[in-house]
Amino acid sequence: MTGADRVIIIAILASVVVAIIGTETAFASENRSAILWAEFGFGIFFLAEYAARLWSVAERPGPGSDWAKRFVWIRSFFALVDLFVVVVTIVPFLLPGAPILRLLRLFRLAALLKFGRFSMALRALGSAVIERRYDLFVTGALGLVLLLGGATALYWAEGKVQPEAFGSIPRAMWWSVITLTTVGYGDVSPMTPLGKVLAAVVAVGGIGLVAMPTGIIAAAFSDAMQNYRDRLAPSDDEGTMP
Amino acid sequence: MTGADRVIIIAILASVVVAIIGTETAFASENRSAILWAEFGFGIFFLAEYAARLWSVAERPGPGSDWAKRFVWIRSFFALVDLFVVVVTIVPFLLPGAPILRLLRLFRLAALLKFGRFSMALRALGSAVIERRYDLFVTGALGLVLLLGGATALYWAEGKVQPEAFGSIPRAMWWSVITLTTVGYGDVSPMTPLGKVLAAVVAVGGIGLVAMPTGIIAAAFSDAMQNYRDRLAPSDDEGTMP
Amino acid sequence: MTGADRVIIIAILASVVVAIIGTETAFASENRSAILWAEFGFGIFFLAEYAARLWSVAERPGPGSDWAKRFVWIRSFFALVDLFVVVVTIVPFLLPGAPILRLLRLFRLAALLKFGRFSMALRALGSAVIERRYDLFVTGALGLVLLLGGATALYWAEGKVQPEAFGSIPRAMWWSVITLTTVGYGDVSPMTPLGKVLAAVVAVGGIGLVAMPTGIIAAAFSDAMQNYRDRLAPSDDEGTMP
Amino acid sequence: MTGADRVIIIAILASVVVAIIGTETAFASENRSAILWAEFGFGIFFLAEYAARLWSVAERPGPGSDWAKRFVWIRSFFALVDLFVVVVTIVPFLLPGAPILRLLRLFRLAALLKFGRFSMALRALGSAVIERRYDLFVTGALGLVLLLGGATALYWAEGKVQPEAFGSIPRAMWWSVITLTTVGYGDVSPMTPLGKVLAAVVAVGGIGLVAMPTGIIAAAFSDAMQNYRDRLAPSDDEGTMP
Numbered sequence: 001m002t003g004a005d006r007v008i009i010i011a012i013l014a015s016v017v018v019a020i021i022g023t024e025t026a027f028a029s030e031n032r033s034a035i036l037w038a039e040f041g042f043g044i045f046f047l048a049e050y051a052a053r054l055w056s057v058a059e060r061p062g063p064g065s066d067w068a069k070r071f072v073w074i075r076s077f078f079a080l081v082d083l084f085v086v087v088v089t090i091v092p093f094l095l096p097g098a099p100i101l102r103l104l105r106l107f108r109l110a111a112l113l114k115f116g117r118f119s120m121a122l123r124a125l126g127s128a129v130i131e132r133r134y135d136l137f138v139t140g141a142l143g144l145v146l147l148l149g150g151a152t153a154l155y156w157a158e159g160k161v162q163p164e165a166f167g168s169i170p171r172a173m174w175w176s177v178i179t180l181t182t183v184g185y186g187d188v189s190p191m192t193p194l195g196k197v198l199a200a201v202v203a204v205g206g207i208g209l210v211a212m213p214t215g216i217i218a219a220a221f222s223d224a225m226q227n228y229r230d231r232l233a234p235s236d237d238e239g240t241m242p
Numbered sequence: 243m244t245g246a247d248r249v250i251i252i253a254i255l256a257s258v259v260v261a262i263i264g265t266e267t268a269f270a271s272e273n274r275s276a277i278l279w280a281e282f283g284f285g286i287f288f289l290a291e292y293a294a295r296l297w298s299v300a301e302r303p304g305p306g307s308d309w310a311k312r313f314v315w316i317r318s319f320f321a322l323v324d325l326f327v328v329v330v331t332i333v334p335f336l337l338p339g340a341p342i343l344r345l346l347r348l349f350r351l352a353a354l355l356k357f358g359r360f361s362m363a364l365r366a367l368g369s370a371v372i373e374r375r376y377d378l379f380v381t382g383a384l385g386l387v388l389l390l391g392g393a394t395a396l397y398w399a400e401g402k403v404q405p406e407a408f409g410s411i412p413r414a415m416w417w418s419v420i421t422l423t424t425v426g427y428g429d430v431s432p433m434t435p436l437g438k439v440l441a442a443v444v445a446v447g448g449i450g451l452v453a454m455p456t457g458i459i460a461a462a463f464s465d466a467m468q469n470y471r472d473r474l475a476p477s478d479d480e481g482t483m484p
Numbered sequence: 485m486t487g488a489d490r491v492i493i494i495a496i497l498a499s500v501v502v503a504i505i506g507t508e509t510a511f512a513s514e515n516r517s518a519i520l521w522a523e524f525g526f527g528i529f530f531l532a533e534y535a536a537r538l539w540s541v542a543e544r545p546g547p548g549s550d551w552a553k554r555f556v557w558i559r560s561f562f563a564l565v566d567l568f569v570v571v572v573t574i575v576p577f578l579l580p581g582a583p584i585l586r587l588l589r590l591f592r593l594a595a596l597l598k599f600g601r602f603s604m605a606l607r608a609l610g611s612a613v614i615e616r617r618y619d620l621f622v623t624g625a626l627g628l629v630l631l632l633g634g635a636t637a638l639y640w641a642e643g644k645v646q647p648e649a650f651g652s653i654p655r656a657m658w659w660s661v662i663t664l665t666t667v668g669y670g671d672v673s674p675m676t677p678l679g680k681v682l683a684a685v686v687a688v689g690g691i692g693l694v695a696m697p698t699g700i701i702a703a704a705f706s707d708a709m710q711n712y713r714d715r716l717a718p719s720d721d722e723g724t725m726p
Numbered sequence: 727m728t729g730a731d732r733v734i735i736i737a738i739l740a741s742v743v744v745a746i747i748g749t750e751t752a753f754a755s756e757n758r759s760a761i762l763w764a765e766f767g768f769g770i771f772f773l774a775e776y777a778a779r780l781w782s783v784a785e786r787p788g789p790g791s792d793w794a795k796r797f798v799w800i801r802s803f804f805a806l807v808d809l810f811v812v813v814v815t816i817v818p819f820l821l822p823g824a825p826i827l828r829l830l831r832l833f834r835l836a837a838l839l840k841f842g843r844f845s846m847a848l849r850a851l852g853s854a855v856i857e858r859r860y861d862l863f864v865t866g867a868l869g870l871v872l873l874l875g876g877a878t879a880l881y882w883a884e885g886k887v888q889p890e891a892f893g894s895i896p897r898a899m900w901w902s903v904i905t906l907t908t909v910g911y912g913d914v915s916p917m918t919p920l921g922k923v924l925a926a927v928v929a930v931g932g933i934g935l936v937a938m939p940t941g942i943i944a945a946a947f948s949d950a951m952q953n954y955r956d957r958l959a960p961s962d963d964e965g966t967m968p
Contacts, residue, residue, distance in 0.1 A: 020874075020895045020896060021896060023881065023894040023895045023896070024893075024894035024895070024896050024897065025893065025894065026894075100878055100881075100882060103874065103878055103895075106871065106874075118860065118863065118864060118867075120860070121860045121861055121863070121864035122864055125864060125865075125868075132467070134360070134362070134363045134467070135363055135463070135464070135467050137360065137363070138360060138363035138364055138367060139367075139463075141360075142367075145348065148262070148345065148348075152342055152345055155265065155342075156342060167266075167267065168265040168266035168267065168268075168269075169262045169265045169266070169345075170262060170263060170265070170266050171266065173262075173926075174922045174926065177926040177929060177930060178910070178926075178929065179425055181908060181929045181930060182423060182424045182425050182426075182666065182908045182910075183425075183668075183905055183908050183909075183910035183929055184420070184424075184425035184426045184427045184428075184667075184668065184908075184910045184912070185427070185670070185910045185911070185912035185915040186426070186427035186428035186429055186669070186670055186910075186912035187912055187915050189427040189429050196416045200415075200416065200419040200420075203419060203420065203423045203425055204419060204423060204452075207423050207425075207456065208455055208456035208459060208460075210930075212456065212459070212460045212463070213934055214934035214938065214941070215456070215457065215460035215461075215464070215941065216460060216463070216464055217934060217938065218934075218938045218941035218942065218945075219460075219461075219464050219941075219945075220464075221861070221865075221938070221942075222861070222941070222942055222945050222946075225858070225860070225861050374709070376602065376604070376605045376709070377605055377705065377706070377709050379602065379605070380602060380605035380606055380609060381609075381705075383602075384609075387590065390504075390587065390590075394584055394587055397507065397584075398584060409508075409509065410507040410508035410509065410510075410511075411504045411507045411508070411587075412504060412505060412507070412508050413508065415504075421667055424665060424666045424667050424668075424908065425667075425910075426662070426666075426667035426668045426669045426670075426909075426910065427669070427912070428668070428669035428670035428671055428911070428912055431669040431671050438658045442657075442658065442661040442662075445661060445662065445665045445667055446661060446665060446694075449665050449667075449698065450697055450698035450701060450702075454698065454701070454702045454705070457698070457699065457702035457703075457706070458702060458705070458706055461702075461703075461706050462706075616951070618844065618846070618847045618951070619847055619947070619948070619951050621844065621847070622844060622847035622848055622851060623851075623947075625844075626851075629832065632746075632829065632832075636826055636829055639749065639826075640826060651750075651751065652749040652750035652751065652752075653746045653749045653750070654746060654747065654749070654750050655750065663909055666907060666908045666909050666910075667909075668904070668908075668909035668910045668911045668912075669911070670910070670911035670912035670913055673911040673913050680900045684899075684900065684903040684904075687903060687904065687907045687909055688903060688907060692939055692940035692943060692944075696940065696943070696944045696947070699940070699941065699944035699945075699948070700944065700947070700948055703944075703945075703948050704948075
């Protein structure tokens with residue numbers, strides 16, 4: 001990772017932070033011009049960076065005229081991501097109401113972090129998920145059945161008493177998801193004794209099942225990373241994080 | 243898994259989705275005829291499939307007349323599941339108010355997924371539970387004691403102040419289950435300082451205990467799957483998922 | 485485990501269930517006499533069982549007169565537990581308002597389950613906790629510091645705005661415990677932006693720490709059970725659960 | 727750990743408990759003089775201890791006059807921590823409104839626990855975090871993206887309906903953090919069907935990701951502790967906890 005890359009990463013993170021804070025009207029209305037200037041500055045910066053890259057790509061070794069090389073580069077994946085970042089910075093000036101687009105600049109980060117240790121860990125995570133796909137499919141399918149079974153049970157037990165919350169299976173599935181993930185907002189909960197008994201059974205029986213995929217991926221990811229480390233060690237161990 | 247199996251799986255999933263959505267009155271009253279036609283279509287489809295299977299079973303090699311083979315098949319477990327699916331599709335037309343029966347068509351899926359990798363993972367999960375039955379029994383029994391102890395403590399501390407929520411041990415057990423599973427709806431929570439201290443002790447001490455069975459099953463399941471993989475590799479590794 | 489033991493276990497469980505249900509006034513007032521007769525029956529049963537054991541102990545081989553043996557047995561730990569069960573069954577008849585005592589009959593179960601596989605798993609759990617005592621002490625101490633630090637931060641940020649909930653550090657600790665265990669009743673939550681930022685930091689940073697002891701014990705317990713299994717296998721593997 | 731160290735640890739813990747309870751006005755106003763006397767006593771105690779240490783340091787072997795040795799000691803890290811404890815005990819008498827400072831006496835504990843087994847476990851935890859820094863960085867970054875993505879999705883779906891809770895991305899991030907950590911206070915939850923569907927997807931997909939760092943650290947910590955144990959055993963195994 002070169003020094004220029006670091007500057008770009010910081011610029012992207014800063015522009016994302018500005019875009020996030022800019023959605024808060026209480027703050028944005030007071031600092032309207034500051035946010036506009038910051039966004040304008042980021043626009044200039046990303047445009048200048050795009051132009052500089054476009055220009056310098058002609059100096060790469062290889063056949064073809066300067067503009068031929070540049071057209072090849074423009075159609076490359078990372079140049080399109082770069083262009084995309086420039087566009088999402090400028091478009092919201094023209095299309096008010098589309099500031100969420102600005103968060104898509106985070107994709108640029110993924111392109112920059114593609115190399116080095118970070119990428120290795122990402123690949124380890126991906127391969128862990130692929131290696132355990134049957135485990136995940138089975139536990140996921142059982143979890144889905146439990147989700148549906150819990151929703152049906154509560155629809156049956158509470159549908160008449162709380163039609164707003166349990167009056168249909170899709171409605172009851174909101175309760176089911178929020179309970180089995182142990183989030184438990186409490187906006188919806190059973191009130192009848194029968195509903196409470198069924199909910200307790202679903203909660204006790206189901207939480208383990210929903211938590212299992214996490215455990216499976218965590219273990220596989222941990223193993224994959226350990227393998228990478230064992231293969232790299234000790235020559236690479238002193239390397240700093242990209 | 244043959245192509246016909248895939249079509250049946252899709253038909254079952256589609257019929258289950260229609261059955262789920264059909265319970266939502268806001269949607270169902272507007273799309274009454276569409277849902278009826280869809281259910282009618284599924285009924286025809288499952289009936290036709292059942293008839294086709296019943297007919298073709300006569301062509302299997304073996305002694306006995308065609309109808310003798312068919313009667314043997316009708317009494318087989320999977321044919322009964324098939325018949326059951328046909329019945330639960332048709333019965334709600336005759337018995338309005340029994341649409342939950344339609345979800346039982348999911349059992350048919352289990353029969354279809356009985357073969358292949360999915361089944362292997364299910365068996366691994368089952369054997370993991372059986373292998374660790376003492377671990378699960380011990381942690382489960384301790385968890386039950388904690389559940390009961392927590393409910394008793396809060397019944398003692400809060401029973402007078404909140405008779406609706408903690409006025410008896412069965413009532414307090416609802417709090418106990420929802421707290422120890424970390425769901426925490428908040429419909430019921432201690433209000434007195436003493437109740438809060440006891441609830442904090444129960445929460446800190448008990449959450450680990452309730453989470454342990456999950457960890458135990460996840461580890462055993464992961465190990466069992468790894469063993470299957472090691473035994474199959476590398477000849478079977480390229481196999482696609484059923 | 486003999487057949488008599490099974491009968492006693494069932495009697496204890498039944499008596500505990502009756503004691504639990506008996507605290508629900510809605511049920512108890514309607515079934516007053518049934519509950520009284522059931523409790524009376526359990527009292528007779530446990531008393532008879534105690535007398536039978538006291539009598540039969542004289543037939544054990546060994547020196548000393550019959551009554552000398554009986555007095556030795558009366559002072560033994562398990563006989564005291566037996567006596568305790570008899571007492572807690574009879575006392576609530578004399579001391580109305582002490583029905584919680586009846587739940588203490590569960591101790592009798594522990595005495596009966598002392599032998600066999602269940603006991604082995606309990607010992608494995610105990611030895612896992614002891615083996616990892618430093619790990620648990622360190623993570624527990626860090627968890628306590630985080631609990632206290634979170635409570636202090638929210639006391640500082642929200643104490644003025646919500647004096648009822650965050651007006652002192654002990655009050656804020658209720659929030660802290662319920663948040664770090666991820667129960668999250670929602671009876672108490674930060675309202676100011678600063679309080680929300682601090683609470684988010686505490687939640688993200690602290691949940692891992694509070695969940696770690698569970699992971700440590702679960703892993704150690706799993707390993708200990710595996711060791712027991714490896715040592716016993718294959719001769720003992722067919723044994724049924726006690 | 728000497729006997730004097732034990733006395734100091736108990737004094738620090740007692741002074742912290744008094745400082746915590748002292749923030750509860752309901753208690754503090756009734757026991758004003760008792761708390762003042764306790765704090766005064768702790769002040770005297772820590773001051774006397776500091777003076778005793780300052781005095782006795784002159785008797786250490788080494789060149790230089792007594793006062794030269796004392797000035798060296800005063801500037802040492804642990805003497806500064808000692809002095810800090812004395813100051814935070816006395817300052818709140820002069821500066822009312824700064825009682826939180828008293829909790830900083832806990833730092834003294836860290837200095838005392840620096841040696842022995844406790845320190846070993848702390849180092850194991852630290853080295854586990856460092857060893858797995860890439861794993862943690864990757865899962866942390868993915869978790870952050872999910873946090874931001876969930877907040878943006880709900881801002882988009884519910885921003886108009888619940889402007890107070892989801893009217894900007896920073897506001898929606900409060901929901902996002904409390905949901906992905908599974909705390910789920912319920913002060914803020916989606917109300918529209920679209921918002922509920924998105925929230926369910928975020929909850930199911932994201933909880934695993936947020937829980938992964940915990941699993942990774944717990945596993946690495948467990949392994950590091952096991953390594954320490956294996957290296958020390960059996961010579962050190964009988965050692966008591968410091």
